[in-house]
Amino acid sequence: MSQFDRRQVMMGAAATALATGLPAHAAEARAELYKLFDAFFDEDLTDSPEQATNLGLDTGAHAGARSKLGDRSISGWIKDRAQPGQRVKRLKAIDRKALSGDDAVNYDTALFQYESRARAGVFDYGAVSRPYVLTQYYGAYSSTPSFLDTKHKIESAADAETYLARMAAFATVLDQESERFAADAAKGVIPADFMLDKAIAQLGKFRALPADKNVLVASLTRRGKPYGDYEGKASALLAGTVHPALDRQIEVLKAARAKATHDAGLNRLKDGDAYYAALLKIYTTTDMTADQVHRLGLEEGAEISAKMDAILKKRGLTQGSVGARVASLNTDPTQTYPNTDEGRAQMLAYCNQLIADLAPKLPQWFGVTPKTPVEVRRIPAYTEAGAAGGYYERPALDGSRPGAFYINLRDTADRPRWSLPTLTYHEAAPGHHFQLALVAESTLPRLRQNMGFSANTEGWALYAEQVAMEMGVYENDELGLLGMYQARLFRAARCVVDTGIHTKGWSREKAIAYMMETGGEPEGRITSEVERYCANPGQACSYKVGHTVWAKARERTKARLGAKFDIRRFHDAGLLVGPVPLTVLDRVLDGWAG
Secondary structure (H helix, E strand, O other): OOHHHHHHHHHHHHHHHHHHOOOHHHHHHHHHHHHHHHHHHHHHHHHOHHHHHHOOOOOHHHHHHHHOOOOOOHHHHHHHHHHHHHHHHHHHOOOHHHOOHHHHHHHHHHHHHHHHHHHHOOOOOOEOOEOOOOOOOOOHHHHHHHHHHHOOOOOOHHHHHHHHHHHHHHHHHHHHHHHHHHHHHHOOOOOOHHHHHHHHHHHHHHHHOOHHHOHHHHHHHHHHHHHOOOHHHHHHHHHHHHHHHHHHHHHHHHHHHOOOOOOOOHHHOOOHHHHHHHHHHHHHOOOOOHHHHHHHHHHHHHHHHHHHHHHHHHOOOOOOOHHHHHHOOOOOOOOOOOOOHHHHHHHHHHHHHHHHHHHHHHHHOOOOOOOOOEEEEEOOOOOHHHOOOEEEEOOOOOOOOOEEEEEOOOOHHHOOHHHHHHHHHHHOOOOHHHHHHHHHHOOOOHHHHOOOOHHHHHHHHHHHHHHHHHOOOOOOOHHHHHHHHHHHHHHHHHHHHHHHHHHOOOOHHHHHHHHHHHHOOOHHHHHHHHHHHHHOOOHHHHHHHHHHHHHHHHHHHHHHHHHHOOHHHHHHHHHHOOOOOHHHHHHHHHHHHO
């Protein structure tokens, strides 16, 4: 910190001390912390132009971000790996003992974020939080076209020109990722054969689209029409710049495919066991080992299966495993939608209606609810083959974009009607949307607003499925209740399968068979899910681990407060602190309960 910066902090600290009554040393530590937070956040926006646009902050000092994409080069990767450790040192220069209350929570949250990523960053391949640059699930080839179509605003000719600049930058990013992938492959870090097959197929499908059908061209042509004729410029860029980069990336993946094995476990890679342990730390925000997570999944799975068994027997389904009996319901004509655009529109309408029907019940369970609306949308068809079954996209921090629940409608048979309520409550209200829209509307430091902890957010969303059940939404919907238990069992099975693949030698086929036999979901959906765990090790374990911590915290708080316990205040306390590591969440909720 320069002498000038130090003088600014001291002046800010003096003002804080006067305004808050804090001792001067505490006020100084507080001022240093938030000055550092502002610096980190500004660095993040500079390093990731996409993030600046996603958050609606590509204006003012960051207006230049609108024509750029982030650096995916090898030198950029080296910088990314070093950054968390550097930030830990900068944080530790602040006196933690001088902080209290929200300031201590914010410090501890940031410290965990960077310490956990610094541990994962010592492994010289992939990305900090996943092992491969390119898979069927990750890569600019998939994310950037969707980003340009849905996030890059076009409200002027200047916006259309920055879109074109980003379209040109897309080719550079493709080549940067290809170079990194090839460098990793030379070290033996190669995705499994089935992952590469799907990634190559998706790249080929995107490459084969004629210009007028390619989202990069079609989006600019449609939205830029009031400001000029951009189809020709975009088509020329696609053919002359983007297509050659796609061709080069396809060739790089094909070269690696010749050396790929069918084994997807991280333990086959150098230091793979240690890397997986670091990823579990990032994603569960606990010190649980792979064996402990595996055992949790087995134990929770047995308990949930027993509840499902009881429901199935009441319906006269008594023969076969729970999974097999549940699977028999997937083809019930009253519970399936046509695999057509009309059927998909019906599914979207049903999910939106579920959100509307839940709204009158919410004030009995939550004191604070988000003002920002949530919409249900289809995952773009050009990415759905490798995408998850559903995901939530938080609103822009500037309020310009609502929250969105994206659902994969590649095959409507993957989502029978009775499974949709729980998915909707998880992704929208009272799940992800409640937590993350409240973050966007909060006065938390912007760095905190932009932090994510999978075990907290996914744990909350799984806990929210439980809350929806407690609201009575399944009182006259026994199949819907079965769907809720199936979803919970699915998360328990994830713990078993993810750890099984990466530490116990499970094959892709064994993992798929286990999940189908356990929960009865359709094979197509389960196959995509298992392949996702191969691409993003550890993350799938965060759901059930997080749910367990949220549920235990509630029971512990109820026991402590007795008749004084108010579910609305408990939920508000847990949500308004924002996403934090589970250890910090427990400390916050225990402190709130006294």
